[in-house]
Amino acid sequence: SQQGEEDPQALSIQEGENATMNCSYKTSINNLQWYRQNSGRGLVHLILIRSNEREKHSGRLRVTLDTSKKSSSLLITASRAADTASYFCATDVKAAGNKLTFGGGTRVLVKP
Amino acid sequence: GAVVSQHPSRVICKSGTSVKIECRSLDFQATTMFWYRQFPKQSLMLMATSNEGSKATYEQGVEKDKFLINHASLTLSTLTVTSAHPEDSSFYICSARDGLASSSYEQYFGPGTRLTVT
Secondary structure, X not given: OOOOEEEOOEEEEEOOOOEEEXXXXXXXXXXXXEEEEOOOOOEEEEEEEEOOOOEEEEOOEEEEEEOOOOEEEEEEOOOXXXXXXXXXXXXXXXXXXXXXXXXXXXXXXXXX | OOOEEEEOOEEEEOOOOOEEEEEEEOOOOEEEEEEEEEOOOOOEEEEEEEEOOOOOEEOOOOOOOOEEEEEEEOOEEEEEEOOOOXXXXXXXXXXXXXXXXXXXXXXXXXXXXXXXXX
């Protein structure tokens, strides 16, 4: 089964609203990463948060990590139509030789 | 920033033929490259890990004789889908890790190759 499970699977919001998506995982991690993928394209790295970090910001993105609950969240503030994409969390697992395991993804639609 | 390219971006082939996909790191040395496949509206599934100069490590359930991986240099890995069938149609994505970076956690992803087998 996948290491990361994401919630919700799909999200539809109006431009200007915030979008929050969550990722849960099962085993101890080195770090957790969030990626964006536009339809039919490659992945764009958004943020990496290490296991000893609790929160990280990058522009309109805010990522939290709760290792006790084995969960992470990605918040996109003041969303724009250009934020429409699929967002994936990926865990870098200690016992797996630094391979990334991807969650199922959240498809975000930002309506203008 | 680190750039990874893939070629071709799209390929259509007939059932039974073989297709080679190239993954190149353009401005860094990639000691490790990864190959993923992604079905429509699904997540990325790791197929194999490729280390320069050694045999690839395949994930459980991935046929190594069907998906041949060669990582002959620090900037190039190839995936050959042999005797392709329609069920091999998918989006194949490679990623590369910068072996010389002080923090080598980040993987840089290629733009993907869409394979359609008719």
